[in-house]
Each structure stands twice: as structure tokens, then as C-alpha cells.
Amino acid sequence: MSVLIKNGRIITAADDYIADIFIEGETISAIGKDLPIKADMTIDASGKLVFPGGIDPHVHLAMPFMGTFSSDTHETGTRAALHGGTTTVIDFVLQKQGHSLKEALADWNSRAKGTTVGDYSFHMAITDFNENTKAEIREMVENEGITSFKTFMAYKGALMIDDSQMIGLMQEVKKQGGMVTVHATNGDVIDYLVAKHKSEGKTAPLYHYLSQPEVTEAEASGRFADMADYTGVPGYIVHMTCEGALNAVRNATRRNQKVFVETCIQYLVLDASLYEQNFEGAKWVMSPPLREKKDQESLWAGINQGLIQVVATDHCPFMWEQKLMGKDDFSKIPNGHPAIENRMELLYSEGVDKGKITLNKYVEVACTNPAKIFGMFPRKGTIAIGSDADIVIFDPNETHTLSAKTHHMNVDYSGYEGWELTGKVKTVLLRGQMAIDDNKCLIDRGYGQFIKRSKVSGKI
Numbered sequence: 001m002s003v004l005i006k007n008g009r010i011i012t013a014a015d016d017y018i019a020d021i022f023i024e025g026e027t028i029s030a031i032g033k034d035l036p037i038k039a040d041m042t043i044d045a046s047g048k049l050v051f052p053g054g055i056d057p058h059v060h061l062a063m064p065f066m067g068t069f070s071s072d073t074h075e076t077g078t079r080a081a082l083h084g085g086t087t088t089v090i091d092f093v094l095q096k097q098g099h100s101l102k103e104a105l106a107d108w109n110s111r112a113k114g115t116t117v118g119d120y121s122f123h124m125a126i127t128d129f130n131e132n133t134k135a136e137i138r139e140m141v142e143n144e145g146i147t148s149f150k151t152f153m154a155y156k157g158a159l160m161i162d163d164s165q166m167i168g169l170m171q172e173v174k175k176q177g178g179m180v181t182v183h184a185t186n187g188d189v190i191d192y193l194v195a196k197h198k199s200e201g202k203t204a205p206l207y208h209y210l211s212q213p214e215v216t217e218a219e220a221s222g223r224f225a226d227m228a229d230y231t232g233v234p235g236y237i238v239h240m241t242c243e244g245a246l247n248a249v250r251n252a253t254r255r256n257q258k259v260f261v262e263t264c265i266q267y268l269v270l271d272a273s274l275y276e277q278n279f280e281g282a283k284w285v286m287s288p289p290l291r292e293k294k295d296q297e298s299l300w301a302g303i304n305q306g307l308i309q310v311v312a313t314d315h316c317p318f319m320w321e322q323k324l325m326g327k328d329d330f331s332k333i334p335n336g337h338p339a340i341e342n343r344m345e346l347l348y349s350e351g352v353d354k355g356k357i358t359l360n361k362y363v364e365v366a367c368t369n370p371a372k373i374f375g376m377f378p379r380k381g382t383i384a385i386g387s388d389a390d391i392v393i394f395d396p397n398e399t400h401t402l403s404a405k406t407h408h409m410n411v412d413y414s415g416y417e418g419w420e421l422t423g424k425v426k427t428v429l430l431r432g433q434m435a436i437d438d439n440k441c442l443i444d445r446g447y448g449q450f451i452k453r454s455k456v457s458g459k460i
Contacts, residue, residue, distance in 0.1 A: 001025065001040055003432060008045030008393065012052065012382050013364040021050070023389040026431035031385060041434070043427065045393050051363055052383050053087025053390030053430065054344045055370035057123075058238055058262060058312035061091050062111050066325070066334050070316045072410045074111055075445045077315065077340055078118035080408040082435050084341035085425040087390040088119040088380055088451060090370075092150055094159070097128040101136040105144065116448030117441065118430060119390075121374070123181060125150035127158070129165040137169075138176045145452025147178045147375050148236070153220045154187030154287070163227065170231035177455030179260075179373075180228065181236040184220040184245065185212060185288055194331050205281035208330045209272050209289040217288050218244030225252040225259050234458030236260040236373065239314045241267045241288045243298035249307055258458065260373055262310040263299050265343045266415065267291065269350050282323040283413055285333045286314065300356050309369040309460065311347055315340035317411035338411045342402060344392070349421035353396075372460040375453035389432040398424035408441075 003023040010019055010031070022030040022037050030037065061077040063070040072080065074091070081089055093108040095101055101124055112120060124146050126133060140146040151166055152159040161169070166180075173180050193211040197203075202210075221237055225248060228235030240246060240263050249259050272290045275281040284290055302308040316336030326333030339346075347366055351357040357365075371381025378387050399422050404414040428436035435443045 001432060003389070003429065004035065004037055004039035004042045005045050005050065005391065005393070006042060008048050008050035010050045010383055011359045011363050013360055013368040016359060021383065021391065023429070023432045026388060028383065028385055028387050028389050031383070043393065048426065049359070049394040049396050050383065051085070051392040051394060052367045052381055053392055053428065054085045054366050055088045055376070055381055056081060056086045056312050056315065056340060056343060057090040057310060057370040057374055058264070058314045059089045059091050059340055060314070060316035060336065063092070063094070063316060065316070065336070066332065068318065068322050068325070068334060070336055071319050071322070072315070072317050072340070073115065074120065075115045075117060076410040078116045078120060078448050079441055080341040082118045082428050082430065082441065083408045083425065083439070085344035085392040085394065085428060086118070086340065087428065087430050088121070088376070089340070090121045090123055090374060092125050093122045094125045095127045095133070101133060101140060114446045117443060117445055118435070118448045119451055120448055121376070121451045121453055122146050123148045123150045125152070125159070126161065126169055127152070129161055129169045134168065134172050137172050137178065141176045141178050141455065147453050147456055148181055149173050149178055150181045150183070152183045153224065154183060154185045154190055156187050156191060160187050166227055167231060170227060170233040174231055174233040179234040179236055179456045179458065181238055182224045183239070184217060184224050184237050186216040186220045189216050198329065198331065203329050205279060205285050205330050205333060206275040208285050208333065209275045212287065212289050214242045214244045214291065217242055218248055221245040222248035222251065225249065225257065228259060229255065229257045234260070234456055236262065238262050239264050239267070239288060239312070240299070240308065242291045242295040246298055246302050246307060260310070261302070261308045262312050263308050264312050264314045265339055265346050266337055268296055268299055268311070269346060270415070271296065279327055282326060282333045283415055284337060285323070285330070285335055286316070286337045287335045303357060303361065303365060309365065309373065311343065311365045313339040313343050317409055320412050337415055338409045339415065341407050341409050342416055345421050345423055345425060346416070348394070348423040353422045369460060373456065375456050376451055380451070389429055391429040392425055393427040395424045395426050397422070400424050
């Protein structure tokens with residue numbers, strides 16, 4: 001199967017030009033002006049933007065949490081991602097305390113293999129670092145192509161590891177050529193504040209936000225950076241939300257340290273005033289919570305300053321009925337937010353169209369940097385000869401409205417209900433196959449491939 005995309009305005013992290021793209025099989029074979037080539041399928045992209053497929057390195061599909069599971073499966077979640085222009089996701093395998101990494105990987109493979117529509121990879125979340133776990137790190141990197149290891153500085157008794165385990169993990173991961181990523185919030189302080197608010201009869205979603213003040217994230221981000229500096233491991237902070245945490249990374253640059261930073265689309269466009277809507281605020285209960293307007297300004301600035309390299313989603317949706325588990329106790333509201341389908345269009349409309357970031361920066365943070373940081377570049381994340389033909393054809397002028405009535409995520413509400421956006425994904429190719437066209441998915445479950453990733457350098 002060959003495809004010729006003609007006359008599109010091709011945008012990469014570095015380039016902006018009008019040309020044709022010729023695809024043979026799963027990869028890009030030629031790029032040039034007025035290519036004299038015949039193909040099995042020709043797509044006229046005149047007047048459209050042509051991006052590499054988006055990469056969302058932070059999603060939770062069919063994830064067990066608080067006695068339930070996130071509502072998007074690997075099938076529904078990757079299909080929704082494709083509708084929004086994201087062709088590859090990285091999901092999180094969660095080790096159970098007292099169990100091996102191999103067992104955890106088998107559990108996630110049982111749900112993902114043969115069911116995904118889009119391409120995917122895994123991070124390995126370490127919740128019990130001991131000598132047995134340490135011995136498995138090399139196998140994950142060398143044999144499984146899983147080179148990033150997630151840690152939690154919160155959720156004591158379930159996911160959290162202490163600083164001694166963190167140091168041990170960092171030393172082993174550095175030795176094996178991997179990266180340590182972190183949920184950086186101070187779990188002890190948060191647990192204290194949760195208990196305090198509940199003892200005072202304060203049970204509304206607003207107190208989820210008030211139990212995780214900015215200092216809990218700023219302190220943990222700085223502590224993680226210090227430990228990563230001491231061990232020399234490449235470090236990556238997931239879902240950063242606030243000015244204080246970003247300043248901790250700024251401080252790390254003064255000692256010539258590079259800490260990679262990810263924020264999520266919701267932290268750029270939503271704020272904590274949503275928690276004042278009584279229980280309706282449960283729709284936006286996530287950890288860390290939404291922050292203040294001043295934090296949005298800091299995050300956009302951090303993107304343009306090169307301190308924030310990635311915009312992801314932390315997609316972890318729950319049905320409204322699941323959110324109601326916490327109607328009388330905010331600490332029992334499942335934490336998570338649906339955004340896997342909305343990220344690329346929201347970032348374009350709120351970022352590029354409103355003049356906050358350039359087109360090249362858009363591709364950099366949504367596509368290219370995730371591929372570089374997590375060992376998939378140049379196979380993924382760019383439009384180049386030899387790269388996978390993961391391509392998004394995008395109408396920069398089409399307006400549309402986000403709604404739970406029309407989205408493809410398996411969740412019965414939208415965090416962006418009624419938002420009017422400028423810019424619409426029209427066509428998506430995944431490894432040379434037409435995946436999305438005119439709001440229809442044209443590939444079946446099982447088309448998605450697991451992407452083994454290479455060792456990481458800690459540089460981009």
C-alpha cells in the first residue's frame with residue numbers, strides 16, 4: 001500500500017514548508033515538491049497543516065484504582081487518542097507490593113495485547129523496590145524495551161516508595177541506561193491535611209484541592225531533583241502544575257542539572273475555581289489538582305523557556321457513577337480526568353491560535369520531545385524519510401465544540417463541555433494506514449503495536 005500526501009504545509013519541531021510526502025508500507029519514503037510519483041491513494045492536503053502523529057507519554061488505561069478501574073480500555077483509549085491526532089501512547093504498568101515486575105507486565109499485557117487500535121508502550125511503576133525488583137530492572141530495559149521507571153512520592157501504603165528506595169532505584173536504573181520518572185508531591189503532608197479536613201467535617205471536592213497546596217509539589221520536585229543529581233540518573237517529573245515546582249527545576253539548572261518536565265493540557269487551560277461547584281467539582285478531581293491562573297502563566301512561560309519539554313494528559317477517566325463513590329468524602333473520589341482525545345486540538349486552539357506558542361513548539365512538546373526523551377526517535381515523533389508514517393492532517397481554521405455527546409472516550413462527561421475550539425484533526429495515518437478520516441475510525445482493534453524503546457541518554 002502506498003500513499004501520496006500532496007501540497008500540505010509540513011510542520012516539524014524545526015521545519016515549516018509546503019511539500020508532498022510519499023509513503024510505502026509503514027514508513028515515509030520520500031518528501032519533496034511536486035513529487036512525480038503515482039500511489040495507491042492520493043490525499044490532497046492543500047490548505048492543511050501536516051504534523052507527525054502525537055505522542056502522549058502519560059495515560060492510564062484500564063488502571064485499577066481505589067477499588068475500581070479507569071473506564072477507557074486499551075481499545076477505547078487508543079481509538080479516542082487517534083481521533084484526536086495522538087498515534088502513540090505510553091501507559092503505566094503498576095507493580096503490586098510484594099509482587100514482581102514480570103507479574104505486573106503480564107497483567108498489563110493481558111489487557112493490551114491484541115486490543116489496542118493505536119501504537120503503545122509502557123512505563124514500569126515501581127511500588128516495592130527490593131533486591132528482587134532491582135534484579136529485574138535490567139531485564140525490563142534489555143529484553144522488554146521498557147526504559148522508564150515511575151515512582152510515587154505520595155499514596156503511602158499503596159504506591160509510595162521512600163527516599164531510601166528511591167536512591168537505590170535511581171542507582172540501578174542509571175546503571176542499566178534507563179530513566180526515573182516521578183509523581184512529585186509530598187504524600188505525608190497531603191495525608192495530614194486530608195485527615196485534618198475530614199475531622200473538621202469538610203468533605204466537598206474543594207478540600208481535595210486544599211489538601212494538596214503548592215508547597216507539597218514544590219518541595220517534592222526539589223527533593224527529587226536533588227536525589228537525581230546525586231545519583232546522576234536522568235530524571236523526569238510528570239504532570240507538573242505550578243510555579244513553585246517549576247522554580248525548583250529552575251534552581252536545579254544553576255548546578256548544570258537537566259531535569260525533564262511534563263505538564264498536562266488541563267493545567268494549562270483549567271483552574272481551581274472549578275472545585276467551587278459543589279460535587280460537580282469531582283469531574284476535575286485529579287492529583288495534583290488544578291491550580292491558579294498565575295500557575296498557568298508560569299507553565300506557558302516554562303514551555304517557551306525550554307524548562308517544560310512535554311505536554312501530556314495523565315488521561316485516567318472514570319464514569320460519573322464511579323466519581324459518586326466520593327459524594328460524602330472527597331478522599332474517596334477516584335482521581336482522574338479524560339483528555340486523551342482533546343490534547344492536540346486544545347493545545348493548538350489555546351496555544352498556537354492564541355499566540356502563546358509557535359507551531360514548531362507545538363510539535364516539539366506534543367510529538368517530538370516525547371519520542372526523543374523516551375527512546376522512540378526518529379521512528380516516532382517527526383516527519384522524515386525512514387520514520388513511521390504516523391501523520392496528522394489538520395485544518396487550522398475549522399471551528400468545533402467539545403462535548404461528551406460527540407467524543408470517543410469511554411466516559412459520560414467532558415471536562416471541556418461546550419468549549420469552542422479553532423483547529424480540527426481531519427485525517428490520521430498510523431504506520432501508513434488510514435486510521436481516522438472524516439471522524440470515522442478505519443482500522444480495527446489489534447492494529448496497534450507495542451513499541452520497544454531504546455536506552456535513554458537524558459539529553460534531547
